[in-house]
Amino acid sequence: MQYLEGRRYVVMAIFIVVGLLFAGRLFYLQVLDDSYKAAADRNTLQRQVQIPYRGLIYDRHDSLLVQNTPVYDLVVVPREVRGLDSAKFCRVMQLSIEDLRLGLRFAKKYSRVKPSPLLQNLSTPELAAINDHLIDFPGFRVQARMARAYRTQNLAHALGYVGAITPAFLEKPKYAKYQPGENVGISGLEAYYESTLMGQRGVQYRLVNVRGIDKGPFRNGQFDTLSVAGQDLHLSIDAELQAYGETLLAGRRGSIVAIDPKTGEILCFVSAPHYEPQMLTGKGMGNRYMDLLKNPNRPLFDRPLMATYPPGSVFKIVNELVAMQLGVVGPNTGFPCNQSLIHCTHRHEYPANLNIAIKNSCNPYFYQVMRAAVVRHQSPNGFEDSRIGLGQWQKMVKSFGLGEKLGVDMGQEKRGLIPSPEYYDKHLGYHKWNFKTVYSLSIGQGEIGITGLQTANVMATIANRGWYIAPHFVRSIGKEGQPLPEYRQRHYTAVDTTLFKYVIPGMCEVVDGRGGTAPLASLRQFGISVAGKTGTVQNSHGFDHSAFAAFAPANDPKIAIAVFIENGGFGGSAAAPAAGLMMEKYLRGKVANYHHRMEDWIKYGNLTIKAHH
Structure with missing residues (x-):
């Protein structure tokens, strides 16, 4: 009995001790809470977002x-604003009352608690x-x-x-x-x-007193997170080549795009007229932006991506490849230069084969090439036959990356237009058109529209004998990184790769052959063979546009280029020499002194007259 009585006192003592400890803990927590409340009365807890290094x-x-x-x-943090003397504030800050209120x-x-x-x-x-x-x-x-x-x-x-x-x-x-x-x-x-x-944002929590003075981190920074730099x-841009291209087209309107065919890397991307990037940064940026926006020459307009032009005779190469794939022509096919079909721009030798036709850019020849590709007697109804043939033609042309976005790593890219049978049905009526209605497509005119980037990519595709990698600007994310996965994939056209070799000799004759249309693009004196094609693009709003597209060296291409100079006239007179200078600069690292005269011609010459050596 005495043993049980003793145990009762022990248990009671334990309960008393536990109760005293609990009461002490509550007292301590209350004091701590009071201290935090007192600190809260004296300080404001600020959540500061740490912006990472871009x-x-x-x-x-x-x-x-x-x-x-x-x-x-x-x-400003609205919740913390107290007793603001607006007149004094605006006087000190050189700010209008209206701007302060706004x-x-x-x-x-936005937020009463965030800055x-x-x-x-x-x-x-x-x-x-x-x-x-x-x-x-x-x-x-x-x-x-x-x-x-x-x-x-x-x-x-x-x-x-x-x-x-x-x-x-x-x-x-x-x-x-x-x-x-x-x-x-x-x-x-x-x-x-x-x-x-x-990159990734970080967050810091700071205690700031009523006078706005930083009192240090909250809870020793245990809730803070670090920012991660971008x-x-x-x-892939060659800065020297880019600067040279912008200098060449200063004062002009047009574009130059150059691509490394093997990788799809964009080497230069000139949109003229251009502006300096620092114009759109710093104080007064809004006013400078509006000045650029109102400029009648539209310097903000991204011509290589957004300006769509008929490609002119440059497009004849694509038409030839499609026709060869369909089996209706071959490299030794000849057609007469029959000007009752379509006008030819100059007198030249009989186009007995593809090489001669490409070198002389014979319009009647390529009219007949496309007619053979479209009019193939697949229907007894002539209108329906043209519908069927044009549909097949359009699908194959689009496999060159035309009429669709190439997927370059920038926004605002235009698709361009490769017209379909449905397009003509909508605009002309079902069974109200045939090949004779749309024959201008055979020489890259009419409703067709292609961007400068797409044209350079066509040259890259021919240079690669039938495939391309989507053009892109970023060759590496991080010093040792790679481009995005979509810029490491090959895209093949609908034309057999074995057929591309047949158009290249004629393209070389364009530049280096006797009577070719682009001798001013030649780099033969440096041992470099250029394969190219001129284009003189009809323009209903003024003088013709000058176009030229090429790649070099022809046997081991390292650069594919497309040049458009608005109102520049003949392709061989303005765009071709500009492309030649750009290729020389890239492949040799410099431009020969005796080419300064040609540089001055591109910059300052009257491009509406034909250039001479």
Whole structure:
């Protein structure tokens, strides 16, 4: 009995001790809670998003093109604004009352607890003046961010630009994690590779007292996350070639696109007229953008991707390959230069075979080539026969990457147009047209439309004897990386690869043969054979456009190029010498001194008259 009584006292003692410990713990927690409440009364917990370092952009030789530079913005957190003297604030900040109200209205609409930009890209004097007075304006602070800076004056159309994210962007789910004032790629490569360049955001939680003074990290930074820098882009662009091309077309309107046929890498991408990329960065960017937008020469228009032209005689090569695949012509097929069918631009020898026809760009010859491809008596009804034949022709032509987007790593690419039977049914009526209605397609005229990029890609396809890799700008994501998977795949045309060899000798004769249409593109003096084709593109709005497309060296192609010069006249007079100079620059690394006269012709000459050596 005494034993049980003793155990009862022991158990009671244990309960008392546990109760005292629990009460002490509660007291401690209450004191701690009170201390945090007191700290909360004295401090504000701020969630600060850490913007990562945006990836850099290099050319194919690792020359830096685009980097980052620090800039400063005045931001506002609406919940923290107290007792604002608007008149004094606007006087100090050199801001109008209307702009202040507009900025605060937007900030409140976006978030009452997150910072929103009020003034961006502050100059050093502005920053100094603002810092001296910030203590008088709770809720306002200066925030640093990184802006784009350019080491090049070229390539603006491909690089694109970065701008502060707009309210319209913020409403899209894709940009849900962005905050007002943050940078985002607006166009070009900056936009296409935004997620790659941007990296991953970090977050810091800071305690700031009522005077706006940083009191240090919250809970020793245990809830913070680090930002991860964006990945660099290594482009296939040759910066020297790009600069040279922009210089050649300065003052002109047109485009130059060059591709490495074996890889699909874009070597240069000239859109003329051009502008310098730094115009769309920094303070006053909005005004400069509007000036470019209103310019009647449309410098913002991305001609290699968006301007579609009839390709002219350049397209004859594609038509010939399609006709050979259909078995209706061969390399030794001859047709008379019958000008009752279509006008021929100049007198030349009888087109007894394909080589002679290509060298002289004989219009009646290629009229008859396409007629043989389309009119194949597959239906007793002549209109239906043309519908069937044109449908088969269109499908094979589109396999060259025409009439469809090639999938280049930029937005705004145009499809162009390779007209179908349905197209003509819609515009002319069912069974109301036949080959004689659409014969202008045989010489690359009429309704057909092709971009400069697509034309260069056709040359790359012929250079490769029947295949291409989708053209692209980024050869490596990160120093040791690769292009995206879609830029490592071959695309084959509907034409047998064994047939391409038959068009190349004639293309070489265009440049180096006696009586060829493009002697000004020749690099024979350097031991380099060029395979090319001129085009003089009819233009209903003015003087003809000059076109030329080629690849070199013909036996081991390293560059495929397409040049369009608007209102440049004969293909052999303007576009051909420009292409020759570009190929010389790329393959030799320099242009011979005696070619300066030709450079001046492209830059300053009256292209409406025929050029001479």
